Amino acid sequence: MGQTINGVLRRHGLILAFLVFLGGVAFNAPSFLTPGNILDVLRQVSITGVMALGVTFVVLTGRLDLSVGSLLTLLTVIVVDQHNFAGPFPAIVMTLLAGLAVGAVNGLLVGFIGLNALIVTLAMLSFLQGLVLFYSGGANVNVANAQETWFAVFGRGDFLGIPVPVILFLVAAIIAGLVLQFTSFGRRVYGVGGNETASIFSGIDARWTVFWTYVVSGFTTGLAAIIMGSRVMGAQNTIGQGYELTVLAGVILGGTSLLGGSGSIWRTVIGISMLGFIQNGLLLLGFPYYVQWLVTWAVIIIAVWIDLGAKRGRIFA
Amino acid sequence: MDDVILKVEGITKTFPGVKALDDVSFDIRRGEVHALVGENGAGKSTLMKALAGLHKPDQGQIIYQGAPTEVTGPLDARQKGILLIHQELSLSPELSVAENIYLGAWPTNRFGVLKKRELRRNASAALQALGCGFGPDVRVGTLSVAMQQMVEIARAEAFRANVVIFDEPTASLTDTEKEQLFHTIRGLKARGVGIVYISHKMDEIFDITDRITVLRDGKVQGTVETAATDLNQVTRMMIGRxxxxxxxxxxxxxxxxxxxxxxxxxxxxxxxxxxxxxxxxxxxxxxxxxxxxxxxxxxxxxxxxxxxxxxxxxxxxxxxxxxxxxxxxxMALVPESRKEQGLVLMMGGRENTSLPHLRLFSELSIMNRSRELATFEKYRSALSIKTTGPDQAVSQLSGGNQQKFVLAKWLCADxxxxxxxxxxxxxxxxxxxxxxxxxxxxxxxxxxxxxxxxxxxxxxxxxxxxxxxxxxxxxxxxxxxxxxxxxxxxxxxxxxxxxxx
Amino acid sequence: MSSVTDRRTGSPLHNLLNLLLRNHIWVFLALTVVVFSLASPYFLTINNVGNILTQGAFIGILAIGMTMVMIDGEIDLSVGAILALASALAIGLQDHMGVWPAVFLGLMSGAALGFVNGTLVALSGMHSFIVTLGGLIGIRGLVFVYSGENALMVQDFSYTEIPEIYLGPISLTAILFFVLALFFQWVLSSTRHGRETYAVGDNIEAAHDAGINVKRHKIINFTICGTLAAICGILLSMRLGTAEPNAGKIWELWTIIAVVLGGTRLQGGFGSMWMTIGGVLTLAVLRNGLRLLNTPNYVELMVMGGVLVLALALDKLLNHKEDR
Incomplete structure (x- = not known):
């Protein structure tokens, strides 16, 4: 019996701790667990959440994508600017295509040429920052007719009382989850991440698999940029700065391994939502916003350590 | 019998499910090359690791220089004068020859600054004793495999080793390099070092060794004088049936x-x-x-x-x-290394089985889980694989059951x-x-x-x-x-x- | 022994080629210098060279610590945040306790955080990428907790004059960078700790088997990295006279870029301060030169990205020819 409790604590200790945290905040700030606030939190996490879905694909193959933050900036600038220039629909199409293209370049360099993913996506981060400045000329862009465009629906709309970005996030998460769990592509992603050599011996072309995960990551960042552009109705040159780290933190917090092969979409959804609720809860308790970073630090270390310790069977390496 | 430098008495080592060493005894004399032979899995490497302190035996003892000795690790072994030369060399390519010879045991002053002159002098002496054609300052990464092996052997000189264990030393050597290695081994032998020589290559064993100990299924089948035996006898002892x-x-x-x-x-x-x-x-x-x-x-x-x-x-x-x-x-290939090439260890049997044939197990890219399960069940019973279920990670299975999943994954597509x-x-x-x-x-x-x-x-x-x-x-x-x-x-x-x- | 061929005793030309192959960044640096001096008459003036060195020195000091950690096969993403904390403490505390104690505490904060990073990596077995990614987020939080959202201003302006010592055109900051780089090159090449760094980075199990205390070793290197980040932060606070809570943001990325550009490998076991100095200077020359040519700053960012991928591809290419 004692052992079962121990096992439960080990396996779900983090979620239990999180529930305790939720309870504690709710006790002190009654507005915390109201439907309105929960929807607010979800609305806030929807952008990082959508990005994290694609990044999860990349991380599952044992690789990284640090370029998503800069890509978000670029794509938000594009969607807002093109909205003024070409109208909402072409803007959306162009944004998604640009996202796919950047993902394809990352995928080419990492998957086919075999360069180190960390450095390649870091270089892409720098390159895209330059591209943003080149595109915008350093100026902020704003949607001219923010009050009347139907484009507002992605970031600001409601459907049956649920914010549209939340619906988009959840639908995208379900699709991504289904793809990973139930399609042959998903199986290849887990295969390549779990054991690349064995996958190659099984006739899987690891290069293409890796390539496509980066394309997925570019696409989900495009989706996030549409939500972002619609919500802000404008874009600064730094709008996505640091998002790559928040997204990665959410993925890691969910328990997806950076070594690849283990993790899932629902874990990412939980990880990224936990970050959102921690942030919101601390604000409701009256802490300044930056305290959440300290808590995030502690939570990441503890979560990954517990996960690792449980797999290893002992706490210390 | 005082020329026996190291003696193993009744060593037993059990791993979960396997008795890797079963009451193994043998001895090494000074100035002798002693072959250790056996099929794969006979227990050679386990025995060798026990000698180097990498495995702690369950029973039995090692008598070294006449006294019972416990070897706690490779470092301890090296300090005691027992040196293990792995098939995969344990060298750092960025460090010099001298630094590699004394890896981790560099002479330093009390601030941790290397005494380079002393290091070079000692290393030079060791290299010269072996007759190596390269100096102590060369970066090891620029040396050929044979020369790198010489660097490891130079440790035997540097640490005044009494026992040197070679594990498949000729695996990646050319024939000339092999002759040079044998020359070196004979030199060590002449200086009274006891040498354990592990190899699959029978011609080498008859060429260089003095005695042969045959292991099979973790047991010693016997020790024979090399001069008094022949290939047939040794092979029969190895195969044993x-x-x-x-x-x-x-x-x-x-x-x-x-x-x-x-x-x-x-x-x-x-x-x-x-x-x-x-x-x-x-x-x-x-x-x-x-x-x-x-x-x-x-x-x-x-x-x-x-x-x-x-x-x-x-x-x-x-x-x-x-x-x-x-x-x-x-075509189907059941590869040599089950864990590295054959299976995705964190996946279950079901997913591993369908991995090479994702197209056969899916319609429009959507996996057909019931077909996967049916195939899994079919091979689970046909090959009598012991697993708790289709999604139990294959890493938790025994080697035999893992191998059966590798077979299943290739057989299921006819x-x-x-x-x-x-x-x-x-x-x-x-x-x-x-x-x-x-x-x-x-x-x-x-x-x-x-x-x-x-x-x-x-x-x-x-x-x-x-x-x-x-x-x-x-x-x-x-x-x-x-x-x-x-x-x-x-x-x-x-x-x-x-x-x- | 006649057939034991020793590839070392090649011709001098061969040796030189080998050296350049290992330090190809210096060839690239020379090329960029030539190109920019042809393109702009101001580039190779004494003043500008001094500028380049000072500008490069900040990332350079971070890069020294990063090189130590990377040869170990680890990474430290938290250096930018540590830099900000040290800078904030050095300025914020000096009103209470005087300049030098404040600077000392700033340094200690870097050492302590580096120690924490190293200890977490060594004890938990987590990859340093995760540990220091957490640190990058959390330590920035610490900075904000300490200084709030506003920049701290120095009260006593003599503080900003401390680094205003020049040796010809070379600032104290630049001198410090070179002295530290040379010191740590010496550590790498001539001390037990330095040699351990290569052994651990190349083959951690062999290092452990050879009796190297791998955990303690890694903790030391992370502590060095944190301390150097703090030194960088303090120099920055002296130069600016203020400590911004957002100081050093994404500098960790620039630092990694400089080190990788130099040729030190992320997988560990390979690298040197010579390479890092080359990488740091190349980065500084590129940034400075592009600005001199009045290129818009987006070109700089795009060139950096391109150069980095190129450096990686080049290393992959040369890497296959060299050694194993």
């Missing part, structure tokens, strides 16, 4: 030719390899570790790219296949040709004979089968025809009554002798 008794051979009814390979070559790995295999035929590919067997079949399968040669599949020529094409044509590379390595006896029976079954169902093994009885027991490989070339082919141990050993060692001469 008469042939044919445990093996079922498929009926020799052959159909059409399935695969033909002509003049396949790959720079540095193998050259001009030609063979063919027919439906219903079991073709054995025998050779020692490092002969290039795995490389040949991996090239045929498409994991490696050939430099030249022709592959013909069912009469049609194919060029540079990819694994995907090979699988789709009906291949025309199945290549088995060391199919029974490191698995228990029960699973072994099950796999041997399966090979016969498959051939009788009309599959073409290629079996690679370094276990001679296995090759002889299951095959209709045997090719022997040595140093990247096929050196002989045996059929029918010619398929005897003596012939195989002859073919492999004779060829080596010729090449060396």
């Amino acid at each position: 008469t042939l044919d008794a445990y093996f079922v051979k498929a009926k020799a009814e052959f159909g059409e030719e399935v695969l033909r390979v002509d003049g396949l070559s790959k720079q540095g790995l193998f050259r001009d390899v030609s063979f063919s295999v027919r439906e219903g035929e079991v073709l054995g590919l025998y050779g020692l570790v490092g002969a290039g067997r795995s490389e040949v079949v991996e090239t045929v399968f498409g994991v490696r790219k050939a430099d030249g040669g022709k592959i013909t599949w069912k009469g049609g020529e194919i060029d540079l296949p990819t694994p995907r094409q090979s699988i789709d044509m009906g 291949p025309k040709l199945i290549i088995l590379d060391e199919p029974t390595r490191g698995i228990d006896v029960g699973s072994k004979s099950a796999i041997h029976e399966l090979i016969a079954d498959l051939a009788e169902q009309g599959l073409a089968v290629i079996v690679i093994s370094s276990e001679m009885p296995e090759v002889l027991g299951v095959s209709h025809r045997v090719l022997t490989m040595s140093e990247g070339a096929i050196v002989a082919e045996f059929e029918g009554d010619d398929m005897t141990e003596e012939n195989l050993i002859d073919a492999v060692s004779h060829h080596r002798g010729e090449a060396a001469a």
